[in-house]
Amino acid sequence: MARAAQRTEASALSAFLAAQEKKSLLRFLTCGSVDDGKSTLIGRLLYDSKLLFEDHLSALEKDSRKFGTTGGDIDFALLVDGLEAEREQGITIDVAYRFFATEKRKFIVADTPGHEQYTRNMATGASNSDLAVILVDARKGVLTQTRRHAYIASLLGIRHVVLAVNKIDLVDYSQETFDAIVQDFAAFSQRLGFSSVEPIPISARFGDNVIATSERTSWHKGPSLLGYLETVDVDTDVAGKPFRFPVQWVNRPNLDFRGFSGTVVGGRIAKGSAIAVAKSGRKSAVKRIVTMDGDLDEAVAGMAVTLVLSDEVDISRGDILSVPEDRPEVSEQFAAHLLWMAEDELLPGRQYLMKLGTATVPVQITALKHKVDVNSLDQFAAKTLHLNEVGYANFATSHPIAFDAYQNNRDTGGFILIDRFTNATVGAGMIDFSLRRATNVHWQALDVGKQSRAGQKGQRPVVLWFTGLSGSGKSTVANLVERALFAEGRHTYLLDGDNVRHGLNRDLGFTDVDRVENIRRVGEAAKLFVDAGLIVLVSFISPFRSERRMARELMGEGEFIEVYVDTPLEVCMERDPKGLYRKAKSGEIKNFTGIDSPYEPPELAELRIDTTTAQPADLAAQIVRHLRDKGYIG
Amino acid sequence: MREVAAEFANPVMLYSIGKDSSVMLHLAMKAFYPAKPPFPLLHVDTTWKFREMIQFRDETAKRLGLKLLVHINEDGIARGINPFDSGSALHTQVMKTESLKQALDKYGFDAAFGGARRDEEKSRAKERIFSFRTATHAWDPKNQRPELWRVYNTRISKGESIRVFPLSNWTELDIWQYILAEKIPIVPLYFAKRRPVVERDGTLIMRDDDRMKLHPGETLEDRLVRFRTLGCYPLTGAIESDADTLEGIVTEMFTARTSERQGRLIDSDEKSSMEKKKKEGYF
Numbered sequence: 001m002a003r004a005a006q007r008t009e010a011s012a013l014s015a016f017l018a019a020q021e022k023k024s025l026l027r028f029l030t031c032g033s034v035d036d037g038k039s040t041l042i043g044r045l046l047y048d049s050k051l052l053f054e055d056h057l058s059a060l061e062k063d064s065r066k067f068g069t070t071g072g073d074i075d076f077a078l079l080v081d082g083l084e085a086e087r088e089q090g091i092t093i094d095v096a097y098r099f100f101a102t103e104k105r106k107f108i109v110a111d112t113p114g115h116e117q118y119t120r121n122m123a124t125g126a127s128n129s130d131l132a133v134i135l136v137d138a139r140k141g142v143l144t145q146t147r148r149h150a151y152i153a154s155l156l157g158i159r160h161v162v163l164a165v166n167k168i169d170l171v172d173y174s175q176e177t178f179d180a181i182v183q184d185f186a187a188f189s190q191r192l193g194f195s196s197v198e199p200i201p202i203s204a205r206f207g208d209n210v211i212a213t214s215e216r217t218s219w220h221k222g223p224s225l226l227g228y229l230e231t232v233d234v235d236t237d238v239a240g241k242p243f244r245f246p247v248q249w250v251n252r253p254n255l256d257f258r259g260f261s262g263t264v265v266g267g268r269i270a271k272g273s274a275i276a277v278a279k280s281g282r283k284s285a286v287k288r289i290v291t292m293d294g295d296l297d298e299a300v301a302g303m304a305v306t307l308v309l310s311d312e313v314d315i316s317r318g319d320i321l322s323v324p325e326d327r328p329e330v331s332e333q334f335a336a337h338l339l340w341m342a343e344d345e346l347l348p349g350r351q352y353l354m355k356l357g358t359a360t361v362p363v364q365i366t367a368l369k370h371k372v373d374v375n376s377l378d379q380f381a382a383k384t385l386h387l388n389e390v391g392y393a394n395f396a397t398s399h400p401i402a403f404d405a406y407q408n409n410r411d412t413g414g415f416i417l418i419d420r421f422t423n424a425t426v427g428a429g430m431i432d433f434s435l436r437r438a439t440n441v442h443w444q445a446l447d448v449g450k451q452s453r454a455g456q457k458g459q460r461p462v463v464l465w466f467t468g469l470s471g472s473g474k475s476t477v478a479n480l481v482e483r484a485l486f487a488e489g490r491h492t493y494l495l496d497g498d499n500v501r502h503g504l505n506r507d508l509g510f511t512d513v514d515r516v517e518n519i520r521r522v523g524e525a526a527k528l529f530v531d532a533g534l535i536v537l538v539s540f541i542s543p544f545r546s547e548r549r550m551a552r553e554l555m556g557e558g559e560f561i562e563v564y565v566d567t568p569l570e571v572c573m574e575r576d577p578k579g580l581y582r583k584a585k586s587g588e589i590k591n592f593t594g595i596d597s598p599y600e601p602p603e604l605a606e607l608r609i610d611t612t613t614a615q616p617a618d619l620a621a622q623i624v625r626h627l628r629d630k631g632y633i634g
Numbered sequence: 635m636r637e638v639a640a641e642f643a644n645p646v647m648l649y650s651i652g653k654d655s656s657v658m659l660h661l662a663m664k665a666f667y668p669a670k671p672p673f674p675l676l677h678v679d680t681t682w683k684f685r686e687m688i689q690f691r692d693e694t695a696k697r698l699g700l701k702l703l704v705h706i707n708e709d710g711i712a713r714g715i716n717p718f719d720s721g722s723a724l725h726t727q728v729m730k731t732e733s734l735k736q737a738l739d740k741y742g743f744d745a746a747f748g749g750a751r752r753d754e755e756k757s758r759a760k761e762r763i764f765s766f767r768t769a770t771h772a773w774d775p776k777n778q779r780p781e782l783w784r785v786y787n788t789r790i791s792k793g794e795s796i797r798v799f800p801l802s803n804w805t806e807l808d809i810w811q812y813i814l815a816e817k818i819p820i821v822p823l824y825f826a827k828r829r830p831v832v833e834r835d836g837t838l839i840m841r842d843d844d845r846m847k848l849h850p851g852e853t854l855e856d857r858l859v860r861f862r863t864l865g866c867y868p869l870t871g872a873i874e875s876d877a878d879t880l881e882g883i884v885t886e887m888f889t890a891r892t893s894e895r896q897g898r899l900i901d902s903d904e905k906s907s908m909e910k911k912k913k914e915g916y917f
Contacts, residue, residue: 124780
């Protein structure tokens with residue numbers, strides 16, 4: 001008897017395990033406007049699919065009485081809104097991930113915020129989802145938020161949408177209202193490229209059409225929400241795409257083994273297949289596909305493996321391995337959509353770090369083509385992007401990288417932008433296409449080089465970059481240094497902030513965006529003069545660390561000397577040689593450094609000079625001495 | 635995991651000896667094979683763990699040939715902190731949270747793996763996979779870095795650190811199915827056996843050593859029990875079960891009606907206790 005019972009149990013278990021293995025996984029997100037009932041819907045899905053544990057349920061009943069907004073009934077939203085602040089304010093401020101399974105499928109739900117200031121969190125949820133459930137309050141219809149979320153879902157590559165018209169109970173289960181909302185949404189979404197939009201009338205609070213179809217909406221002929229989610233085909237056939245393998249880590253436990261570890265993010269690779277390193281174009285073949293459970297004959301998308309190649313090829317972290325006949329693009333310039341996710345506005349011209357797959361490179365936005373109005377999908381010109389805004393821009397990286405278009409492969413076409421100083425993730429980009437001119441415009445090799453030009457002048461070219469507040473004495477000292485050098489027969493050029501603004505940078509103002517561009521142009525100009533073999537003196541307030549670092553990185557090793565003219569603000573204000581501080585304080589001039597625009601002092605300047613304790617002539621002599629000591633002049 | 639090994643100077647894996655840690659460690663062995671994981675294991679010992687756990691810990695490190703660091707908050711010991719007299723909240727704060735911070739500071743780790751899962755608890759559902767911590771180990775849930783695709787921002791300044799949760803998207807059932815499929819060794823306490831337990835406040839506590847004094851009216855009885863989750867023995871409730879094989883556990887799991895953290899006394903201490911602990915630096 002006992003044995004028979006054990007046998008039934010064992011076969012129940014193996015049936016269960018077999019069923020588990022066959023289940024596919026659907027990752028979807030729920031989004032919509034504030035109070036449309038997203039959290040309630042997820043709570044309802046968990047509750048009605050009997051996936052709540054008893055202790056969670058009893059805590060929920062207790063919480064419902066305490067915070068609930070449903071008058072003593074179970075408030076399902078409380079189940080999902082995890083953070084204290086959310087429970088108190090009744091809104092979802094971060095992405096919460098929930099897991100549930102039915103007999104047919106496993107689900108990971110990203111519950112994302114409706115509030116406008118958390119749009120970036122929604123994008124986060126969308127980046128890993130295959131389908132979006134967009135909720136609309138039947139009483140309110142399609143709102144700005146609805147449009148924004150539909151647009152962001154489409155931007156992040158979601159092709160399947162459920163339009164869940166919630167609170168249908170509050171409009172008396174009216175088919176008319178439902179149809180009007182569906183039409184309204186369709187008019188907007190037809191430009192978004194979704195391959196399917198499934199409208200379903202639901203009541204999350206009472207469960208209509210959530211798990212089972214409801215009698216009260218007998219006019220609705222389609223499936224229930226869960227019925228649809230269980231069967232929808234989201235065709236994410238990454239295994240059918242060209243082979244892509246971003247190298248994460250070079251596996252080198254001893255001298256006899258050299259493998260490349262990572263996850264296949266597209267296609268498949270078999271033992272013996274030819275591969276190419278995307279960037280260098282070097283070819284080899286797969287000798288072994290190594291895992292701890294033994295070598296494999298083939299690896300497909302989603303598998304983490306270590307590849308051993310048949311040749312010694314120079315490969316490091318950040319490289320992408322691909323099939324030779326279908327390689328990723330390699331370029332240092334590309335066009336991409338960009339969602340801005342930081343409080344501080346985007347500064348085109350500033351250098352950010354870009355992380356794409358396993359590669360991290362410095363990048364600049366070379367042209368912000370347009371901004372997108374998420375209500376009308378209209379495009380209009382913009383100089384910058386603010387938090388939660390979407391734009392389309394050209395990017396230039398400091399050296400070529402390998403990538404695919406985002407629509408072909410999310411893993412090799414999606415990237416994040418990182419601020420170099422705060423290390424915050426400030427933007428998310430989706431690559432559209434490579435700008436071919438990068439591949440076709442090659443450097444013209446010139447016969448006379450920097451070295452020979454400088455050699456003729458008997459000096460080593462260098463930039464002396466004077467930074468400091470207005471009135472700190474930058475120009476005075478720089479001028480004296482140039483005079484001294486000129487007197488010795490050195491070849492120099494002085495770029496002065498005010499003078500350059502009369503010509504090259506005449507079109508720029510004093511906003512942060514313009515200040516960054518100002519410095520970028522001056523940096524490039526200084527670079528050309530260095531190339532010409534000159535000693536270049538740059539006298540610019542240059543208030544931001546990022547841009548001074550960018551200028552430094554434009555030059556070669558040892559070609560940049562930062563001179564911090566460290567005069568306290570009070571002294572500068574007292575000197576006020578051009579009367580500017582007086583005007584700034586009275587509000588006549590806006591964005592004045594030190595008054596209503598910040599100055600970030602250098603941390604590692606090569607030279608720091610103090611104009612309050614020494615005469616300008618002495619300071620100039622000190623700088624010339626430094627040039628001599630370091631061998632820039634003989 | 636390879637992302638962390640490639641981008642951080644000094645990573646460590648928090649090893650709590652439980653089933654999640656066992657799975658995480660197994661994944662690390664796989665991720666770096668044939669090399670060994672290029673980081674040590676760290677166990678924050680509260681001195682109140684089950685003896686079988688400690689034995690299993692030492693055997694595991696030896697079997698896999700990995701470096702194991704054990705940290706005990708000596709200051710807490712000196713202050714006489716223990717789960718009975720100090721209460722579970724203070725005990726956890728001092729012997730786990732504080733102790734963990736001490737250990738991370740002592741070795742200067744810039745990244746630490748933890749086995750937490752999003753399905754365990756509400757505030758953990760919002761945790762990032764790469765979770766940023768300030769130089770004082772604090773977590774700011776309102777200011778988390780957006781995490782798109784599989785691209786993780788690993789950049790930090792000196793003193794700051796990242797906690798990494800590779801099992802974020804696993805459920806308890808996934809863990810058990812994986813242990814079964816991969817035959818991963820786990821602490822024997824997960825299997826049903828007759829053990830000396832006492833019923834206290836509705837929870838079955840196993841008396842693992844004589845530091846636990848019986849209250850008047852309490853009796854020690856041998857019952858057939860196992861554990862769904864493992865922590866400090868005085869704070870971990872056993873369940874009555876006859877599942878003495880992995881197959882038995884999985885069968886029990888797919889019919890389970892209570893969550894695993896129900897056996898953890900620290901979670902129900904006060905409202906939002908997990909979120910509070912996490913802000914303070916708990917895993």
